Amino acid sequence: MRSIDLSGISDASVQACEEIAKDAGVNLKDCYQCGKCTAGCPLADSMDLMPREVIRYLQLGAIDVVLDAKTPWICAQCVVCSSRCPQNVDICSAMRAVRLASKHAGKRPLPEADIFDDEFIANVRVHGVSNEQYLAAAYNLKSLHFMQDMGNATRMLKRGMVGVSMHNTKGRANVAALVDRALEADAARRAQSDEDKGGDE
Amino acid sequence: MKYSYFPGCSANTTGKSFTVSTSYVAEKIGVELVEIPDWNCCGTSAAALTSPELAVALPARSLAISERELPGLDVVAPCAGCYRSLKTSVAFARESEDNRTLIKKIINAPYEAKADVLTLLEVFATDEAREAIAAKVQRKLRCLKVACYYGCAMVRPADVCECDNVEDPMEMDDLMALIGAEPVDWAFKTECCGAAQQMTIPVQAKPMIERIFQNAQANGADCIVTSCPLCMLNLDMREAEINKARVARGEEPFDIPCYYFTELIGLAFGAGPDEVGIDIHFHPAKNLLLQRELDALELEEAENIARAEEERKKAEIAAKIAAKKAEKAAKEKAAQEAAAQAATQPEEGKEAAE
Ligand code: SF4
Ligand code: SF4
Numbered sequence: 001m002r003s004i005d006l007s008g009i010s011d012a013s014v015q016a017c018e019e020i021a022k023d024a025g026v027n028l029k030d031c032y033q034c035g036k037c038t039a040g041c042p043l044a045d046s047m048d049l050m051p052r053e054v055i056r057y058l059q060l061g062a063i064d065v066v067l068d069a070k071t072p073w074i075c076a077q078c079v080v081c082s083s084r085c086p087q088n089v090d091i092c093s094a095m096r097a098v099r100l101a102s103k104h105a106g107k108r109p110l111p112e113a114d115i116f117d118d119e120f121i122a123n124v125r126v127h128g129v130s131n132e133q134y135l136a137a138a139y140n141l142k143s144l145h146f147m148q149d150m151g152n153a154t155r156m157l158k159r160g161m162v163g164v165s166m167h168n169t170k171g172r173a174n175v176a177a178l179v180d181r182a183l184e185a186d187a188a189r190r191a192q193s194d195e196d197k198g199g200d201e
Numbered sequence: 202m203k204y205s206y207f208p209g210c211s212a213n214t215t216g217k218s219f220t221v222s223t224s225y226v227a228e229k230i231g232v233e234l235v236e237i238p239d240w241n242c243c244g245t246s247a248a249a250l251t252s253p254e255l256a257v258a259l260p261a262r263s264l265a266i267s268e269r270e271l272p273g274l275d276v277v278a279p280c281a282g283c284y285r286s287l288k289t290s291v292a293f294a295r296e297s298e299d300n301r302t303l304i305k306k307i308i309n310a311p312y313e314a315k316a317d318v319l320t321l322l323e324v325f326a327t328d329e330a331r332e333a334i335a336a337k338v339q340r341k342l343r344c345l346k347v348a349c350y351y352g353c354a355m356v357r358p359a360d361v362c363e364c365d366n367v368e369d370p371m372e373m374d375d376l377m378a379l380i381g382a383e384p385v386d387w388a389f390k391t392e393c394c395g396a397a398q399q400m401t402i403p404v405q406a407k408p409m410i411e412r413i414f415q416n417a418q419a420n421g422a423d424c425i426v427t428s429c430p431l432c433m434l435n436l437d438m439r440e441a442e443i444n445k446a447r448v449a450r451g452e453e454p455f456d457i458p459c460y461y462f463t464e465l466i467g468l469a470f471g472a473g474p475d476e477v478g479i480d481i482h483f484h485p486a487k488n489l490l491l492q493r494e495l496d497a498l499e500l501e502e503a504e505n506i507a508r509a510e511e512e513r514k515k516a517e518i519a520a521k522i523a524a525k526k527a528e529k530a531a532k533e534k535a536a537q538e539a540a541a542q543a544a545t546q547p548e549e550g551k552e553a554a555e
Contacts, residue, residue, distance in 0.1 A: 046405035078393030
């Protein structure tokens with residue numbers, strides 16, 4: 001945890017942190033910084049902010065530190081932190097909410113994670129299901145990790161795990177429309193919340 | 202025992218062995234799994250990390266089809282990732298009328314979230330299913346020490362998954378004990394396998410798998426038993442990569458095969474390894490089973506010899522007791538006769554004296 005100048009934190013910044021907490025269903029005041037979330041996190045070793053610190057910076061209203069952090073993108077959404085928190089703070093949801101806020105702010109602290117999810121959803125939108133070989137190929141191409149898991153792809157091929165005739169949802173046009181409607185509803189909700197915020201000011 | 206069945210995207214690909222072994226076991230014990238017509242991907246964490254609306258709507262489409270086409274049936278989702286997505290969607294829909302209205306609008310279909318969502322473990326752990334499993338066991342998988350690995354998505358979040366033992370679940374352990382295997386006590390039952398992060402941040406995520414193998418080994422397990430195709434893929438397929446790195450660091454490679462719990466139940470029912478999909482595992486998985494089958498036979502033989510020896514000893518002691526008793530009885534009889542004689546003799550003596 002580094003020291004930050006709290007005088008530089010604007011009301012808007014504090015409000016943005018509170019919005020994230022609200023989306024996550026978290027009351028930031030509940031966290032008393034015991035660190036149990038971090039102790040159990042299987043990926044803490046690789047994170048730039050410890051899970052506890054993400055909550056701390058949100059408490060302080062330091063929105064930029066949080067939105068630029070790699071941590072929410074490294075998080076595997078395993079829910080160990082939330083499950084062990086003595087104060088019932090849903091840190092895992094907070095990670096998700098920070099990540100979405102960061103994505104909507106046009107930031108990509110860890111491009112690989114974002115590319116993977118985008119390709120996953122694009123794949124589902126087209127096929128109705130997740131076609132693992134298309135997903136891996138598209139991901140490798142876009143993330144520029146061309147050879148990643150190529151050895152494993154061959155091993156899968158040998159075992160008839162890929163390349164076989166696979167399930168495609170017959171109503172995949174329905175699924176594409178569903179994805180579009182869901183994303184529209186998502187955008188409308190965010191636009192509404194921006195408008196409410198504007199009204200407050 | 203009839204359920205609506207949500208196979209999930211990996212059912213015909215990377216999770217083939219799970220599908221094959223599941224239908225093998227289900228058929229044998231009279232569990233009927235009816236596939237949801239035209240189901241679609243649950244969206245898994247990718248949807249949750251894209252949009253909350255998408256995360257609840259993608260599963261709801263398949264659940265709504267199930268509600269219409271397979272009314273009254275609970276939905277079973279073998280993959281833990283699918284299970285968590287479906288279950289989260291149901292919980293959201295049940296929360297309020299507003300939530301249901303939102304979902305119906307997005308999926309463009311009626312949906313009331315009537316059916317519950319279950320894991321395959323829950324389906325096989327009912328009293329009825331357990332009785333049926335016990336009745337079908339032909340060969341107990343004795344001597345096989347198993348580390349039952351549940352992963353995270355089946356147990357967490359505890360309120361969504363309705364799990365009351367997040368750190369130490371026992372359903373799989375109990376099923377393994379039922380077929381004669383020996384579940385070990387270990388600490389990584391519900392640690393995360395890394396899920397999709399094994400693709401996006403492989404360097405950082407690899408140690409998650411290595412620690413799972415390490416803890417299983419440290420607690421004396423021969424193998425890891427899983428109940429999720431993604432956990433299985435991450436462990437079984439990546440064991441080779443991990444071993445390569447270990448060897449390069451001068452450490453011993455692991456030799457810990459992974460199995461689906463359904464594969465092991467199938468074996469206990471008398472199936473050959475190929476019948477339940479063990480032939481397409483990444484890490485060699487057949488020799489351990491053969492070795493433990495031999496160990497079990499040897500153990501049985503030793504037990505039979507010990508039992509026969511015990512019987513022989515028992516008979517020997519019983520014979521000795523009988524002999525002792527007979528000897529004692531004979532002695533007592535002789536003593537009685539002697540006493541009786543002694544009682545009459547003085548009379549005789551007197552008579553003689555007179
Ligand atoms: S475990 Fe809970 S209370 Fe403790 S630091 Fe983490 S979020 Fe805060
Ligand atoms: S959910 Fe994320 S932050 Fe929480 S323990 Fe798991 S990996 Fe760590």
